[in-house]
Amino acid sequence: MTLVLDDVTVGYPGRPARTVLRDVRLTAHSGQVTALLGPNGAGKSTLLRSVAGLQRVLGGSVFLDGDDVTKLSPAHRARRIAVVLTDRVDGGLLTGGEVAALGRLPHQGFTSRLSADEKHLIAESLDRLGATDLGDVRMHEMSDGQRQRVLIARALVQQPALLVLDEPSAFLDVAARVELLALLDEIATDAGITVLLSTHDVELVLRTSQHVWLAAGDGTVVDGSPAALIESGAITRAFDSRRVRFDPYDGIFRLGEG
Numbered sequence: 001m002t003l004v005l006d007d008v009t010v011g012y013p014g015r016p017a018r019t020v021l022r023d024v025r026l027t028a029h030s031g032q033v034t035a036l037l038g039p040n041g042a043g044k045s046t047l048l049r050s051v052a053g054l055q056r057v058l059g060g061s062v063f064l065d066g067d068d069v070t071k072l073s074p075a076h077r078a079r080r081i082a083v084v085l086t087d088r089v090d091g092g093l094l095t096g097g098e099v100a101a102l103g104r105l106p107h108q109g110f111t112s113r114l115s116a117d118e119k120h121l122i123a124e125s126l127d128r129l130g131a132t133d134l135g136d137v138r139m140h141e142m143s144d145g146q147r148q149r150v151l152i153a154r155a156l157v158q159q160p161a162l163l164v165l166d167e168p169s170a171f172l173d174v175a176a177r178v179e180l181l182a183l184l185d186e187i188a189t190d191a192g193i194t195v196l197l198s199t200h201d202v203e204l205v206l207r208t209s210q211h212v213w214l215a216a217g218d219g220t221v222v223d224g225s226p227a228a229l230i231e232s233g234a235i236t237r238a239f240d241s242r243r244v245r246f247d248p249y250d251g252i253f254r255l256g257e258g
């Protein structure tokens with residue numbers, strides 16, 4: 001299962017249209033986490049929403065296992081692609097267990113009852129996210145980080161071929177961020193799915209990820225291993241600012257001489 005972006009241009013329609021990223025040609029492989037990095041405003045969310053079919057691409061095609069995602073019906077897309085966005089969600093009076101169970105909807109329709117296997121899958125997914133205790137807690141009574149775990153559990157319950165997460169670690173503490181990346185890596189490998197996530201945890205990703213897409217901030221996206229992107233200077237070019245310098249030897253950012 002592979003995600004292929006073929007000459008994809010993303011942005012916002014209008015007169016004139018606002019192009020954010022142009023002619024992107026990239027691949028993300030199944031069984032692997034691909035981390036999308038880039039400075040603020042580089043186009044990460046726009047790209048992820050476009051890949052997930054939540055917003056129209058301005059040009060090109062997105063293929064998932066050979067099928068053009070941009071041409072799938074919303075129902076078909078929901079069976080293949082799970083999306084976890086950063087927006088604060090108001091799950092209201094639903095419990096964590098009920099929200100996780102919603103992940104089965106694309107597969108069964110509203111009236112069907114959950115099978116024993118599906119109930120097992122829901123319990124297992126909450127457990128993987130360390131969210132078993134949240135099964136009976138209402139969403140509005142959870143912290144942002146707890147809600148985030150439940151939403152990721154719901155995405156696993158969906159059993160997608162492609163899992164897209166926009167800044168999944170935004171509300172998590174540092175230990176939970178490291179754990180989440182490791183967990184997503186494990187899930188990608190075990191389930192053989194393609195995981196694509198955006199994050200500002202640049203140093204963590206450079207230390208732990210195998211494959212990175214880098215939205216460089218100039219309308220282009222390059223990809224490669226962390227080592228290759230560091231060596232080519234792409235990370236430095238994307239993130240260096242007047243005050244901050246990337247140290248390629250230690251793989252960390254340092255305050256520079258202004």
Ligand SMILES: Nc1ncnc2c1ncn2[C@@H]1O[C@H](COP(=O)(O)OP(=O)(O)OP(=O)(O)O)[C@@H](O)[C@H]1O
Nearest residue numbers: 012018020038039040041042043044045046047215
């Ligand atoms: N609805 C919209 N209409 C028009 N332009 C938009 C819209 N949403 C975002 N943009 C613009 O698209 C560009 C990319 O934004 P995007 O949110 O994709 O960046 P990002 O890399 O996810 O940023 P961040 O790291 O700050 O979340 C920005 O210049 C932004 O102003």
